[in-house]
Amino acid sequence: MGERAIVARGDNHRILQGKDVNGTPKRILIVEDSLIVAMELREILKRAGYEITGTAVSGEEAIELQRETQPDLILMDIMLQGQMTGIEASAEIKKTSPVPIIYTTAYSDEETLNDLKLTDPFAYLKKPYDNKELLITIELAIERSAYQRKLTASEFKYRGLFDNSVDAIFIVGRDGRFIDFNISLTRLTGYNREDTAAQTLSEMLEPEGSFGSITEKIESEGMIRDYEVRLRQKGGEVRDCQITATSLYIEDVNSFAYQGIIRDITDLRRSLELQNHLISGIIQVMAATVEARDPYTAGHQERVAILSELIAREMGLPEDKINEIRMAAMIHDLGKIHIPSEILSKPTKLNDTEFELIMTHxxxxxxxxxxVEFPFDLAGIVYQHHERCDGSGYPLKLKKDDIYLESRIISVADVVEAMASHRPYRPAQGIKPALEEIRKGRASRYDEEVVDAFCRLVQKKALDGFLVE
Ligand SMILES: [Fe+2]
Structure with missing residues (x-):
């Protein structure tokens, strides 16, 4: 055996036996009643690079030395001097320390073997053992113990996150019964720990069948993200929540379960509703201001807003986007507030100078x-409502992909409404010429998806009574 034996581990990973990656010697406590054997062991281990923290001849001494020197491993003989056996000393040490223990003994009767198993030793080496075997066993034990410690630390960290999370975290079985949950879940449900554990998640969720829909979605898609449900609390109050969850295999019970987070969004939703309410109010005031100065387009913005909303809904856009489109459409002509009202209400066709002025709106x-800081780019959408997909619009002459979808929808609604309705200089033309203009401009001036959605609305007669035939 050389001064530092090399032990292979993995294909390209070699470590120095007896030392850790920083070159610090690993520390071993020898417990051996025979001083001669103990001295031999000392020599073998020292040559292999280990540090010996002490040599104990009795169990009592072993316990004391373990506490004082905190070794990385204990080599424990079973028959010792003093009152205790090695097994008894190990049991005592294991109460306070996870240190790995390797037994070395000449006794291998069944009773001894059964007793030593109770102390969860890493290994048992029967004397006389081979030195090489001894060194490899020691190395494996120290490595495994370090790995175990890391694992425990990471579990501890995970547990800390689980316990201290502001969001409710749960693990439930396939029947919806709680397997584990944190204190935030009890805060959310209003039940104490015991009562929560006695319920099922499916009983708490509304509408009925939500739990089934969630598990079905997890089974087919792997997970659910921000799935909206309502949760009935102990007192009967219903909270708006979002669930993010995935499935999980639990080894102990050999079964799949679901783990997830429930976020209470009731307060957030209320404040968003309040914010939307305030914004709608501001927008209505602005719209009324424009219309007070321009009686001939009275109602134009409102009708464009209704039409834009119908198109956006037909296109399947999300509800918050539809809201934004409706609000922007309500004031898309806000800039007309700066155009002299004589021009806006002129009963004859506009000359070039007048039209240029109109184009500044x-x-x-x-x-x-x-x-003004709105939660969406209201100013930008208004800015682009006269742009056309082929770049023929104004004022920026943007092309399709550079124009907001919101503006592309409003522009179609604007053209349709303007053509279909009465104007200072001409009577209402009805929906037919408007439909013709929109169809003609499909995929050039106007966004084809917006045009198609509009045509579907006409086909479904969804605009009857709203636009003149
Ligand atoms: Fe306009």
Missing amino acids: PTIGYEILKD
Whole structure:
């Protein structure tokens, strides 16, 4: 055996036996009643690079030395001097320390073997053992113990996250029964730990069958994210919640379960509703201000808003996007507030200078709105409502992909409404010429998806009574 034996571990990973990756010697406590054997062991281990923290001849001494020197491993003989056996000393040490223990003994009767198993030793080496076998067993025991410690630390960290999370975290079985949950879940449900454990998640969720829909979705898609449900609390109050969950295999019970997070979004939703309410109020005031100065387009913005909303809904856009489109459409002509009302209400066709002035209204609208912080780019949508997908619009001459979808929808609704309705300089033309203009401009001036959605609405007669035939 050389000064530092090399032990192979993995294909390209070699470590120095007796030392850790930093070169610090691993520390061993020898418990051996025979001083001669103990001295031999000392020599073998020292040559292999280990540090010996002490040599004990009795169980009592072993316990004391373990506490004082905190070795990385104990080599424990079973028959010792003093009152205790090695097994008894190990049992005592194991009460306070996870240190790995390797037994070395000449006695291998069944009773001894059964007794030593109770102390969860790493290994048992029967004397006389081979030195090489001894060194490899020691190395494996120290490695395994370090790995175990890391694992325990990571479990501890995970447990800390689980316990201290503000969000409710749960693990439930396939029947919805709780297997584990944190204190935030009890805060959310309003039940104490015992009562929560006695319930099922499926009983708490509304509408009925939500739990089944959630598990079905997890089974087919692997997980659910921000799935919206309502949760009935102990007192009967119902909270709006989002669940993010996935399935989990639990080895102990050899079964799949579901683990997830429930986030209570009731307060957030209420404040968003309040915010939307306030924004709607502000927008209505602005719309009324424009319309007070421009009686001929009275109702135009409101009708464009209704039409834009119908198109957006037909396109299957999400509810918050539909809301934003409706609000932007309500004030898309806000910039007209700066155009002289004689021009806006002129009963004859506009000359070039007058038309140029009219064309400034998207920019003016943008300038008025741009410094107000709305939760979406209201100013930008208003700015772009006269842009056309082929770049023939104004004021920026943007092309399709650079124009907000919101503006592309409003522009179609705007053209349809303007053509179909009465104007100062002409009577209402009805829906037919408007439909013709929109169809003609499909995929050039107007976004084809928006046009198609609009045509579907006409086909379904969803606009009857709203636009003149
Ligand atoms: Fe406009």
